[in-house]
Amino acid sequence: MFESLTSKLGEVFDRLRRRGALSEADVTEALRAVRVALLEADVALPVVKDFIDAVRTKAVGQEVLRSVTPGQMVVKIVHDHLVQVLGSTAAAIDLKTSPPAPVLMVGLQGSGKTTTTAKLARRLKQRERKKVLMASLDVARPAAQHQLAVLGEQSEVATLPIVPGEPPLAIARRAMTTARLEGYDVVMLDTAGRLHIDDALMAEVTAVRDAVNPVETLLVADAMTGQDAVNVAKAFAGRVGISGIVLTRVDGDARGGAALSMRAVTGQPIKLIGTGEKLDALEDFHPDRIAGRILGMGDVVGLVEKAAETIEREEAEKLAAKMQAGTFDLDDMANQLRQLRKMGGLGGVMGMLPGIGKLKQQMAGANIDDKVIRQQEAIISSMTKKERRNVNLLNASRRKRIAAGSGTSVQLVNRLIKQYQDMSRMMKQVQKLGKSGLMRAGLKGLFGGGGGPGFGGPGFGGPGFGGGQR
Amino acid sequence: MSDTAPARTGWLARLKAGLAKTTAKLSDGIAQVFVRRRLDARAIEELEEALIAADLGPATAQRLAGGLARLKFDRDVTVDEVRTALAEDVAAILTPVARPLVPDPARKPHVILVVGVNGSGKTTTIGKLAHHFRVGGAKVLLAAGDTFRAAAAEQLKIWGERSGAHVVAREPGADAAALAFDALEQARRDGADVLLIDTAGRLHNKSDLMAELAKLVRVIRKLDATAPHDCLLVLDATIGQNAHQQVETFRELVQVTGLVVTKLDGTAKGGVLVALADRFKLPVHAIGVGETIDDLKPFDAHSFARSLMGLDR
Structure with missing residues (x-):
């Protein structure tokens, strides 16, 4: 229902395809999209009107910076003004009086x-x-x-x-x-x-x-x-x-x-x-x-903070050590799955990402949900300790047993193993980054930055969650 | 939910009094647009804005204003004409969903699950519903399924006393599904006509809490495969466009069968209801118009629409 404002403005400006200063006509059209976005976000009408007027004055005649599209430019102006109106600094609770x-x-x-x-x-x-x-x-x-x-x-x-x-x-x-x-x-x-x-x-x-x-x-x-x-x-x-x-x-x-x-x-x-x-x-x-x-x-800052909170430091350091030693095993993967779930599952993570509205809908359509994460956890739980440490042990009969034990199918077990292998291959690439770069790369990977050790590359798009259930 | 005649005028008067302020605002808005003027593009836009200000949402507002424009564009119109026409359009959308909640006496018990986000008014609504069913002569059992919020069970117990319904409760933190299961067993044993199950408030985007609710449904279905016979989503009238996501998610995960809109005695008129009715077609069973036990009323599409537009009955 709510497309990202940026993509909506993108549509508006795609038609214009003109660079240089923002003309009044450009701005008026863009602000119509902003108005609807604000109303859909439940901003009260009189407030929306004042807001739009203020932004119009600011935006008309603004030079569009070289590296951005006019749509992005308007969004930036709108965003900055919104931050300004919301209050640019955090206000603390004031208890300055003689107690109580x-x-x-x-x-x-x-x-x-x-x-x-x-x-x-x-x-x-x-x-x-x-x-x-x-x-x-x-x-x-x-x-x-x-x-x-x-x-x-x-x-x-x-x-x-x-x-x-x-x-x-x-x-x-x-x-x-x-x-x-x-x-x-x-x-x-x-x-x-x-x-x-x-x-x-x-x-x-x-x-x-x-x-x-x-x-x-x-x-x-x-x-x-x-x-x-x-x-x-x-x-x-x-x-x-x-x-x-x-x-x-x-x-x-x-x-x-x-x-x-x-x-x-x-x-x-x-x-x-x-x-x-x-x-x-x-x-x-x-x-x-x-x-x-x-x-x-989206709330990118919130997402990163939440991630940092959820992925406990110790866990991250342990993971770092394992990666360096090249011993990332299925237990570690199960850990990552658990942490992803802690962050509110895929839906929770996706909801905070910018411009993801459409993708989220597609995901919902493709029947990819948190069930998949749980299934994958179940599959790993159905393995013996030995198997979790050494994936090469998993021959056909073991895979059959695991499928039965986790209530899934051999295909799903195979898919998980493939995903694990993709991940550990990428881990090896990441080793170069060293310990200090890990958290950053880890997060980036986790959120679809690609190339990281998380669920980025193989996750949303590839054989990981993307492959989901069908 | 059939009210006696005097009570009916009472609640109508009450609803109108409650709605008076924003209704005044909205209808003033419309009045400002049309004392008597030509219905031109500018007037249509202003009309649309007045509807948006009542939480109908940009899309529905545009559609309603547009519909009016098609009929009367460029004609001279009066405020009353515009209001009446819009009220009729809104009533047409709402009439199919205005359906009271009638428990099936053959069920024994008719199980009603009540869900919603935190603070929407679930427990209070259950108290009022219990009273309503009791007045109708039914034997009612309440299950205090909100085992999370501090003192939620106590709150429901007080409603139980007020309405004369038994309450099944457990210690805080107990498993809500198990409690619901036991309550259903007891309702059967006692030969209760209606079982109302309260649940902890939960935001629809918390997947684990929603899964918990789905579990509750699965568990009570072990006793009665047709339960819950009704699943009510309680919505606060002050809510804005987020109501869409709420209805969507709750309907998908726990098969919501109907809505109750609370707190309509404030200045918020729950205009989003029009958009919801249009999109989901879920019945609106009742509305809450106050804190006392009698303040739950049947939803009347016509008077709701006319109140929304500032018209008297």
Whole structure:
């Protein structure tokens, strides 16, 4: 559904085929594609309009650099402006006040306030060595207070004891008093989800704000939010006043246009993003990555970081040593398969790559999915230790046994062995790179750079995953 | 989901009040475009934008505005004409999908699996559905299949108390598939009419979590090969175009049979529903319009369309 903006712009400019400065007509046509891309990414219409106008002024008359196409040029201008609007530097959580510093979390129902509260508390505790107290003011949703208490246990952050029937304002006051008496640095106040048009509840949260005078009031919003993001952000900023935005579920595949909308209408920075269900899945906001995503250009930086995280250093070093010694065996291959799966499987990896939309569809069409990775793991698991170390042992009867053991077929076993052989052949080529070059080459290979030791060459295109099931 | 007459006006009034603000915005948008003017290219574009602002998505907006253009291009039109015409077009798309969820009394139990991304409102919807079925005289069992989120089972238990339905729950971190299996066994033993299975929220692009859900379906099919008889995907009305990917993936992996749209009492109107209905033709069983137990209403294509366009009934 979402083609990459670059390829769309490519089509526009293919027709023009002209170099030199960008004319107004070129830009207008290109910006039409940009407009649709932004709208499909859920950027709110008024924000899109302002954005397009600003980019138009910047783009008209720009010299197209020698080495790029006009399409790429426009994308660059759009991207740069998007990064600029999203905020060029990361904004930190500001706790500069005499402790305890109150932090108020607000947002719609189901935006992820409670989980984010616990994640942020954990982060402040671990990274900044703060003594944090959490309190849930959510008396509306059943068991909401209990949920925060459980999360507090999991993250080893203190929570205010629950007093049944206590109204939100009283809980907030009690939290502040407790924090003062017990010497806490930060008090995180998780509020009930509320609609921004619910006057009574908005008045309630305003009363809490006035009572505790928070240093940070964070609006928690779902990255999947549509055009309504502007209404929500405007209402919360207007009535409660916010000092920052936390964008949740950024680990989904929504393009996250809401980030731009909310940033544009409130003028407040996006401070953090939620990237998973686990309590450590809270990250700093990097405008350039979201910019790429909104434009459908993929999150290359995110991909590389994720890869670096997943492929543990030790494992990588072990692999390096093996490669140097030329002893990369099937166990190592199984390891690589596991790591690929950890990164969210092929779909997860592909989703982050730029311009891969079409390829991804083709892959889906060709029935190549994570099942193949699992199958291959199963095949390797069905081998004996000896066989894994020495692939030459695998004669026909052993292959039959392995096929039966893994619930696959001899053809699939053969294909895996072929893939392994391709990989180890390439390993030998890579040996020249030495240890220092390994990580880089490894990643490049893994992500289709070709020539590396990973799944690049033989993977997506060749006899590896590409060969898949049929 | 048949409501009594007074309740019906109640929810309509409520829905309208809830929708009032953005509906006002959208219809103001349309009103600004057409006080009475010629339906020219510029007007069509502005109309398209008003639809986009309601989350219908660029493609659907273009198609609807284009359809209107074909009929009335270059004629003088009034706001009401434009609204009515668009509302009719939207209603035509939505009418085939407006189908209530009716459990088959012969099944005992009729198994309903409820899935969706985190925070979409699954547990609350189950609570309301349980109440609705209970009011209809059915014996209802709830399975607290969200064993991941802290206190999710407690939340469902409270809904169980409110609706008078039994809840099968396990300790946090338990295997959801095993729990569903046990719940189905118990539902059979107890002669329950409906079994509602809650699941942990999951993003559709997490392959391992989606596989877990597929496993749950496989496991309950060992007891009843026809289960689940319904699989509801719960969508938050504030969602934008990502709803397309959600429906696509959930439908593919767990054979979603219908949708419930929640949080329609806000300013978001769930306009993406129009595009979804057009593309997937999945029934929309109910809409959530508030936090109390009665706030689940049947989906009425006509009034939804007219509300969307700022028209009164």
